[in-house]
Amino acid sequence: MTLRIYNTLSRRKEEFQPLGDPVRFYCCGMTPKFHPHLGHAKLFVTMDVIRRYLGEKGYRVRYVQNFTDVDDKIIARGLSEGVSAAAVARRYTDGYFHSMEALNVQPADVYPRVSQTISGIIEMIQGLIAGGNAYAPGNGDVYFRVASFPSYGKLSHRTADDVLAGARVTVGEEKEDPRDFALWKAAKEDEPSWPSPWGAGRPGWHIECSAMSRQELGDQIDIHAGGPDLIFPHHENEIAQSESFTHKEPFARYWVHIGQLNVGSEKMAHSLNNFTTVLETLERHHPVVLRLYYLSQHYRTPVTYTDESLVLARKQAEHLIEGRSALASLIAQPAQDAVKGSSPAPVRELASMASDLSLRFFEAMDDDFNTALALSRLYVFSREAVRVSQMRPIGHDPQAQHEALRLALTTFDHLVSILGFDLPRSSVELVRGERALALDAATIEAAIARRAELRRQRKWSEADAIREQLLTQGIVLEDGSHGTTWRRA
Ligand SMILES: [Zn+2]
Known part of the structure; x- marks a missing residue:
């Protein structure tokens, strides 16, 4: 039986024929500015199943998922909390791992971070400038020249006029064409920045994924995935950058996009403040x-x-x-x-x-x-x-x-x-698991402390009753030389 995958690029299902071994699979990951919500988890659970199924079909898979750890909102959050942007990113990267482990999502083979890919990003931008696909107007920014890539719009099926109609130039930008987009942005005060041939600054969002994908998987990959809102402009721009830089086509063979998770008529999003986090949901649902x-x-x-x-x-x-x-x-x-x-x-x-x-x-x-x-x-x-x-x-x-x-x-x-x-x-185990979810760590720790006190008073049966009660709620206590620890059954 052959596997067929819907490709956003061709808008049809195509037989899956990877470029080689292993299958090279990249998914646009989290911007760790808050804990993942249910919309994010829809993407990552889907990718987890696709990856498991490819393994089942006998393919070796190299799965790469990035963290966009340099971002306006992460920076803003750090400034408002008085901590570094790196500390914010670290906190919510941990939140991501915690949420996905609970959902039994297998870890990626590698999680590249923007902050660790700066030299690869600069190398690509230099190559694009040398090839006439990008320009540095002298204000510290670098832009991609959309007119240099005739097939721009092929993923999102947009014409040049469609793109132009939605394009904006903001104050301070010096674009030749409103469709052009930033590859590098001049440093602003109070923001993290890196030295570059164009002065201190930081990368634009789109070039990051082109560079991280190339660094971990090479010039061409089999599957590139993400949420539907990434088709344009993010993935469209990735194609323009990567194919212009490597002169190899296609950058990605299959473009896979999930259907959006909505609340009412709107997309669930941190920015719309209509979200429920995975961790909150898992306090109430198995x-x-x-x-x-x-x-x-x-x-x-x-x-x-x-x-x-x-x-x-x-x-x-x-x-x-x-x-x-x-x-x-x-x-x-x-x-x-x-x-x-x-x-x-x-x-x-x-x-x-x-x-x-x-x-x-x-x-x-x-x-x-x-x-x-x-x-x-x-x-x-x-x-x-x-x-x-x-x-x-x-x-x-x-x-x-x-x-x-x-x-x-x-x-x-x-x-x-x-x-x-x-x-x-069994159904009993399901219920037990659900009761355990309702128990937060603080409640469990308090019960452990109560039990320790009862044991000191040699009230063994009362102490045992606490252990039994926790066990019915799916919490296993383990007594060791350094006190009692707990885990979920
Ligand atoms: Zn991306």
């Missing part, structure tokens, strides 16, 4: 539920976030969990427990349904990563597993049947893992 919410729609479909949509996702998570535990209970059913004379047909059918499930799952995923369809196949199978388990059907040759069922369970677990789910083993 990470499996949030991941399932994202994957329940095709990744290119725009979605409108509501609290009710997570309630629905929770129900669907329960279907999967119940299906899995039904299968496990059928396997665990001892031979002597078998109902005499009952037909083994339902079990045989369930086992053959599992191999069919696998085919249909891959069929769905091969069609531009259709996780919604893949999940619907898993739900159908789960329902059937529950139905068969209620029949308690094992009657003939329990060993052979157990083997078939074990294979079905392995298949089910494998497919679920391709989607990146770390599924609770």
